[in-house]
Amino acid sequence: MHILIVEDEKPVRQELTLLLKRACYEVTALTSFHDVGASVRSADPDLVLLDLNLPEESGFDIIKKLRVFSEVPVIFLTGRAEMTDELNGMLLGGDDYITKPFAPPVLLARIAAVLKRTKGAGEEQQRLACKGVTLDLARGRISHEEKQAELTRNELKILYYLFSHPDRIVTRTELIEYLWDNRIFIDDNALSVNMSRIRAKLEETGVRDLIETKRGMGYIV
Amino acid sequence: MHILIVEDEKPVRQELTLLLKRACYEVTALTSFHDVGASVRSADPDLVLLDLNLPEESGFDIIKKLRVFSEVPVIFLTGRAEMTDELNGMLLGGDDYITKPFAPPVLLARIAAVLKRTKGAGEEQQRLACKGVTLDLARGRISHEEKQAELTRNELKILYYLFSHPDRIVTRTELIEYLWDNRIFIDDNALSVNMSRIRAKLEETGVRDLIETKRGMGYIV
DNA sequence: TTATTTTTTCATCAATTTTTAATATTTCAG
DNA sequence: CTGAAATATTAAAAATTGATGAAAAAATAA
Numbered sequence: 001m002h003i004l005i006v007e008d009e010k011p012v013r014q015e016l017t018l019l020l021k022r023a024c025y026e027v028t029a030l031t032s033f034h035d036v037g038a039s040v041r042s043a044d045p046d047l048v049l050l051d052l053n054l055p056e057e058s059g060f061d062i063i064k065k066l067r068v069f070s071e072v073p074v075i076f077l078t079g080r081a082e083m084t085d086e087l088n089g090m091l092l093g094g095d096d097y098i099t100k101p102f103a104p105p106v107l108l109a110r111i112a113a114v115l116k117r118t119k120g121a122g123e124e125q126q127r128l129a130c131k132g133v134t135l136d137l138a139r140g141r142i143s144h145e146e147k148q149a150e151l152t153r154n155e156l157k158i159l160y161y162l163f164s165h166p167d168r169i170v171t172r173t174e175l176i177e178y179l180w181d182n183r184i185f186i187d188d189n190a191l192s193v194n195m196s197r198i199r200a201k202l203e204e205t206g207v208r209d210l211i212e213t214k215r216g217m218g219y220i221v
Numbered sequence: 222m223h224i225l226i227v228e229d230e231k232p233v234r235q236e237l238t239l240l241l242k243r244a245c246y247e248v249t250a251l252t253s254f255h256d257v258g259a260s261v262r263s264a265d266p267d268l269v270l271l272d273l274n275l276p277e278e279s280g281f282d283i284i285k286k287l288r289v290f291s292e293v294p295v296i297f298l299t300g301r302a303e304m305t306d307e308l309n310g311m312l313l314g315g316d317d318y319i320t321k322p323f324a325p326p327v328l329l330a331r332i333a334a335v336l337k338r339t340k341g342a343g344e345e346q347q348r349l350a351c352k353g354v355t356l357d358l359a360r361g362r363i364s365h366e367e368k369q370a371e372l373t374r375n376e377l378k379i380l381y382y383l384f385s386h387p388d389r390i391v392t393r394t395e396l397i398e399y400l401w402d403n404r405i406f407i408d409d410n411a412l413s414v415n416m417s418r419i420r421a422k423l424e425e426t427g428v429r430d431l432i433e434t435k436r437g438m439g440y441i442v
Numbered sequence: 443t444t445a446t447t448t449t450t451t452c453a454t455c456a457a458t459t460t461t462t463a464a465t466a467t468t469t470c471a472g
Numbered sequence: 473c474t475g476a477a478a479t480a481t482t483a484a485a486a487a488t489t490g491a492t493g494a495a496a497a498a499a500t501a502a
Contacts (some may be wrong), residue, residue: 040451092477103318103319106317116359126447152447152448153449154448154449167359167360168359168360169360169361172490187450187451187452189450189451189452189489189490190449190451192489192490192491192492193449193450193451193491194449195490196490196491196492196493199491213489213490213491214361215373215374215457215458215459215488215490216373216458216459216488216489216490217374217377220360220361334455371458373458374459374460375460384456393479407461408461408462410462410463410479410480411460411461411462413480413481414460414461414462414480414481415460415477416479416480417479417480417481418480422451422481434468434478434479434480436468436469436470436477436478436479437469437477437478437479
């Protein structure tokens with residue numbers, strides 16, 4: 001298994017390299033960071049360890065460019081402070097993150113888990129299905145009997161959460177906290193609007209009443 | 222949340238106990254270590270802090286035996302020198318480790334993280350059964366022999382309270398306080414109305430006389 | 443930049459649930 | 473048996489909650 005390290009601090013990079021080599025991975029470490037995308041493409045690794053604080057380009061920009069041509073799984077290396085909504089949003093694919101400083105065994109466990117998920121699944125996309133509706137996380141869309149609809153980021157997150165917790169009432173608060181990460185000042189109606197749009201898109205694909213409202217309690221799929 | 226400490230050095234053990242109690246965990250600490258497996262089984266904690274250097278048995282043996290009957294998450298306490306491959310291998314489950322000496326906030330963070338991971342993913346359906354009627358809290362409904370009925374929020378709360386206290390008279394006051402949180406100015410008839418509706422829904426599922434009125438005293442299931 | 447998409451807010455609407463109120467029924471002491 | 477107190481029942485009013493469409497704001501892409 002081939003892992004690419006993208007980390008600008010030399011000591012950390014060396015430690016990582018050593019650790020991963022000892023764990024019997026094939027390791028490549030970048031030393032220049034002005035076109036990470038191209039480097040990833042040419043190295044063609046099975047997994048990327050990506051520091052979010054690079055000198056030349058932000059981790060977010062890098063991952064965005066990367067995703068245009070590659071679905072390689074990424075584990076983000078990040079300071080605790082940077083666990084932002086944005087990062088949260090990026091994790092819907094097969095990716096994961098770990099905060100620095102990290103414990104080596106934890107990192108190795110994460111790597112093993114991510115590889116298992118992506119490779120072990122026989123190179124398939126990560127999907128979630130629920131009552132005939134398939135949620136394609138990588139492409140950000142739902143499909144049902146040949147028909148499909150594109151989802152926006154929030155819609156995807158909501159459906160992801162609901163599909164991950166089927167057959168139980170998911171409270172609005174739960175969803176709001178998951179979506180907006182404790183930004184309490186958000187209008188709680190924003191969620192209703194999103195639900196409305198999700199239902200419209202579900203109907204486009206011929207699905208009705210997949211999400212039930214439990215007035216005063218939440219939603220249930 | 223209940224944490225079991227397995228650590229033979231008394232000062233460390235006491236420090237840990239204090240730290241965790243202050244963090245509002247329920248704490249048990251072992252003082253004899255010749256059959257840790259059995260102790261864990263009887264204490265049935267939500268998490269184990271396990272020193273890897275115990276006098277009578279190695280941490281590895283303990284965890285191996287433990288895993289036969291329990292999936293309780295474990296955080297290993299270990300000296301820096303012992304970060305071996307073997308430890309590496311044991312961490313692939315939901316477990317984690319921390320090296321001594323450790324900083325309290327780090328330990329607390331690890332504990333919180335592990336508990337969140339394991340409990341959060343638990344996702345068990347909470348159910349309460351009473352005389353053939355099942356109260357499905359997660360879905361907000363009752364079922365009885367294939368038939369089921371949806372409950373509203375108040376109905377659910379009332380039934381939850383009654384089912385949690387079976388075979389004893391629950392006073393109306395008790396229910397009113399539980400439902401409306403000491404808002405005394407509520408019409409006490411509101412409860413009767415709710416009971417009426419609950420009984421109607423029970424009857425929809427073919428159940429009669431589950432809730433008995435004890436005139437002047439309350440209700441009993 | 444400008445254009446486009448997405449998200450959020452706002453105003454209003456619709457539906458369900460909760461509460462009130464009016465009336466009926468039950469129970470039990472006298 | 474009667475009547476008062478407690479609880480039930482029913483229907484209607486009130487309150488709450490969520491849904492919807494459109495516009496404003498923000499984010500993203502071109």
